[in-house]
Amino acid sequence: MIRALHIRGYRSLRDFRLKLDRVTVVTGANGVGKSNVYRALALLQRMAEGNFAKAVADEGGLPSMLWAGNRLKSEPVRLRWEVELDDLHLEMECGMIPTAPGDPTEFRTDPDMKLETLRAGGTSGRMMARRKGPSVELRAPDGQMETSPLPLHVPESMLSEIRDGIRYPTLMAAREILLAGRFYHHFTTEPHASLRQPRIGFWSPVLAADGGNLAAALQTLVESRKSGPLDDAVAMAFPGCEWRPVDDDGRFQLQLRRPDLKRWLNASELSDGTLRFFCLCAALLTPKPPPWMVFNEPETSLHPSLLPSLAELIARASVDTQLIIVTHSREFATGIAERCPAKVVDLVSYEDETRPATQATGKRVWEFEG
Numbered sequence: 001m002i003r004a005l006h007i008r009g010y011r012s013l014r015d016f017r018l019k020l021d022r023v024t025v026v027t028g029a030n031g032v033g034k035s036n037v038y039r040a041l042a043l044l045q046r047m048a049e050g051n052f053a054k055a056v057a058d059e060g061g062l063p064s065m066l067w068a069g070n071r072l073k074s075e076p077v078r079l080r081w082e083v084e085l086d087d088l089h090l091e092m093e094c095g096m097i098p099t100a101p102g103d104p105t106e107f108r109t110d111p112d113m114k115l116e117t118l119r120a121g122g123t124s125g126r127m128m129a130r131r132k133g134p135s136v137e138l139r140a141p142d143g144q145m146e147t148s149p150l151p152l153h154v155p156e157s158m159l160s161e162i163r164d165g166i167r168y169p170t171l172m173a174a175r176e177i178l179l180a181g182r183f184y185h186h187f188t189t190e191p192h193a194s195l196r197q198p199r200i201g202f203w204s205p206v207l208a209a210d211g212g213n214l215a216a217a218l219q220t221l222v223e224s225r226k227s228g229p230l231d232d233a234v235a236m237a238f239p240g241c242e243w244r245p246v247d248d249d250g251r252f253q254l255q256l257r258r259p260d261l262k263r264w265l266n267a268s269e270l271s272d273g274t275l276r277f278f279c280l281c282a283a284l285l286t287p288k289p290p291p292w293m294v295f296n297e298p299e300t301s302l303h304p305s306l307l308p309s310l311a312e313l314i315a316r317a318s319v320d321t322q323l324i325i326v327t328h329s330r331e332f333a334t335g336i337a338e339r340c341p342a343k344v345v346d347l348v349s350y351e352d353e354t355r356p357a358t359q360a361t362g363k364r365v366w367e368f369e370g
Contacts, residue, residue, distance in 0.1 A: 001322045002292055006082035009067045011036045012354040021343040023318045025325045025333040028347035033354030034326045038185065038296040041324070044081060047092065048178035050160030053110050061109025062096060069352050078114065088174050089119040092157060110155040120170050128170040131158045138168050177291065185296040187211035187279045189272040195279070196267045201252030205288035211279040215252035215267070218245035218278065224287040229316060233281055236309040254278055273301040277310070284313045289320040296326045307332045315340035
């Protein structure tokens with residue numbers, strides 16, 4: 001479980017702290033920086049994968065990601081993450097690639113990993129790995145710190161660069177925790193999208209990030225004998241409708257039949273909102289639950305009448321998985337909190353800086369939770 005985040009210098013997250021519960025709902029008006037919280041979490045997973053440089057390039061390069069507002073003279077031009085896991089504390093800091101006339105590199109918008117630390121036992125726990133620039137010290141099996149003989153690539157994290165899980169199991173554990181999370185932001189529902197086309201299916205206990213294997217994921221639920229909650233959710237959302245993930249020709253595609261229609265509607269005929277709802281159901285009811293999942297604006301394209309059913313599914317999924325929900329809808333956030341213990345965090349923008357509503361003043365006041 002991710003216990004807490006502290007993000008500094010990333011877009012509107014100049015100095016942002018967030019304690020996380022089993023279910024955390026982040027809400028607020030347009031433009032306050034909710035999606036930046038989602039992106040900052042996703043970047044942690046890209047670091048663990050070894051795709052941090054690519055992720056930074058996809059966001060326009062490091063200069064586009066840095067806090068663009070006024071700085072104190074003592075405030076470094078850096079991005080910094082602090083992540084508190086169950087028994088581990090991870091810190092990463094990156095900045096611009098140093099350049100000078102005649103420098104050989106043209107990758108000048110890549111991140112330069114400056115510092116990284118990993119501790120076991122919390123913020124003041126035992127140091128297990130420590131990086132400064134390209135040099136890394138690691139806790140060896142005999143308890144002593146040793147220097148890694150391998151040079152590290154400047155734009156990537158030690159999480160992905162050092163893969164010896166037998167000699168450095170704590171580093172591997174941190175990497176695996178970050179890699180185990182799932183992110184759902186945009187389900188591709190355009191006319192030619194995969195989830196609208198009949199296709200050959202394969203066993204799919206995990207819904208793809210774009211929802212492309214939706215029908216196969218739904219059939220996996222059926223054959224795993226876990227479709228009862230899905231049937232209940234569909235009955236609540238679409239009263240009187242039937243659904244199936246495999247058509248009469250054995251092709252995998254979601255089909256729906258309404259009480260007043262004499263034929264099944266194919267996936268190509270279903271609305272974006274209907275497809276998104278089934279995608280969210282498949283993600284939340286997965287027979288292979290991850291330790292944590294993050295959803296960005298799951299209410300997009302959904303009629304308000306579908307939100308109670310979705311809130312019920314979130315409450316159910318929270319038994320097995322930590323959930324972080326970013327949403328525009330205060331009504332949806334309230335509905336989740338009514339169905340399960342949930343922490344609702346309202347965000348505001350103060351002088352272009354994202355803050356919890358409790359800190360919406362000129363003076364920052366830190367809140368420490370037990």
